[in-house]
Amino acid sequence: MTAEATDEWHGWRAAAAAALYGPDGFYRRPEGPAGHFRTSVHASPLFARAVATLLCRVDEALGRPARLDFVDMAAGRGELVAGVLAALPAEVAARTRAYAVEVADRPGSLDHRIEWLPEPPARTTGLLFANEWLDNVPVEIAEVDSSGVPRQVLVRRDGTERLGEQVAGAQAEWLARWWPLTGAAEGTRAEIGLPRDEAWAAAAGTLERGLAVAVDYAHSAPSRPPFGTLTGFRDGRETAPVPDGSCDITAHVALDACALPGAVLLTQRAALHALGLSGARPPLELASTRPAEYVRALAGAGEAAELTAAGGLGDFGWLMQPVGIPDVLTQAQGTPAD
Known part of the structure; x- marks a missing residue:
């Protein structure tokens, strides 16, 4: 893996899909x-x-x-x-x-x-x-920024994150119906x-x-977790969800x-x-x-x-x-x- 590949930013959906189901993905391990x-x-x-x-x-x-x-x-x-x-x-x-x-x-x-x-x-x-x-x-992750706007969470292969564009279109409609973030505090997350x-x-x-x-x-609408449930599993233990193929990546x-x-x-x-x-x-x-x-x-x-x-x-x-x-x-x- 090159340094350039490590530094690329992706939405969580694409990153997790590659880490789980790609040619060297977690679910293809023997x-x-x-x-x-x-x-x-x-x-x-x-x-x-x-x-x-x-x-x-x-x-x-x-x-x-x-x-x-x-x-x-x-x-x-x-x-x-x-x-x-x-x-x-x-x-x-x-x-x-x-x-x-x-x-x-x-x-x-x-x-x-x-x-x-x-x-x-x-x-x-x-x-x-x-x-x-x-x-x-795999799903995209949304996080509320300092202005109260839900933005897509981007991730690198080493697990580093940053906020991307505002959630829009069908994803925004899904959030509004099933996991509303209106008025939520900065840092609140949802899994789309x-x-x-x-x-x-x-x-x-x-x-x-x-x-x-x-x-x-x-989980159901009355009890959505305020910071999401994204996590990883490796060797029988919960671990950080790093999308490098070394662990399971799951969310409720x-x-x-x-x-x-x-x-x-x-x-x-x-x-x-x-x-x-x-x-x-x-x-x-x-x-x-x-x-x-x-x-x-x-x-x-x-x-x-x-x-x-x-x-x-x-x-x-x-x-x-x-x-x-x-x-x-x-x-x-x-x-x-x-």
Whole structure:
């Protein structure tokens, strides 16, 4: 890398896109995301089983079609899609066509039934599931200057920042609707989620019938963070978001802005409870009558508790976008995402 390249200024969207998805980007590294941070998929196989249950509910709502599609967006190294296939009843698995959507190369050991694609397939019928995808769709950052004007934040590859031009056009319109900065103090920041709205609409638009689900760190209009959420992750730890390809660059998602008509916003806790996942401890008498079963149940309860914990994974937002089918999680409908 030359000094000239280091000194170039870019908007955060372009800088993060190159750092994450460029030829030497973070998401193309051989260790994969699991080498740097832990998602619900990595926390417990119970998560994949819950998604398999959701796919079965979608299958029922679709009338058990001859072909049932499952699309795993931002598939990492295929951990979720492989877990879902393994958890499906044999009859459903036989009709399921599985797709992993990811920029990295296909792992050599991946189940041959899984098709590996750089973009979601068109005209699918089934479930499109995006776990921690939208937070890595890069966005521009706006910051209020000393005159109260929101300006685009520019960044160099070494992480140095400065303010650029005033935010205008569609980006300004998005801010005014979803993250108003009028009257905000100098230094107040916002993450302009327009690219995520567009990415989600495009992904959900590939479904002819079924359900699209986005799961992510989220916030809603009444509780936008005043200084934004842009951060980095490397080797399991939070770090400065330096766009040089050495770390993940992520920001929480305004899921309420992404939601299309008919969408339902839930917490992960509410969604997983509706799918039958509970962190309740097994009855103590089981320890004396069937101790091995008790130990397994206790371990499962601990994993379920982590997936649904307040202040942790349980607070993630689930954006449920039905396409031509009714809501399949009516028990949890209406629960707020934050």
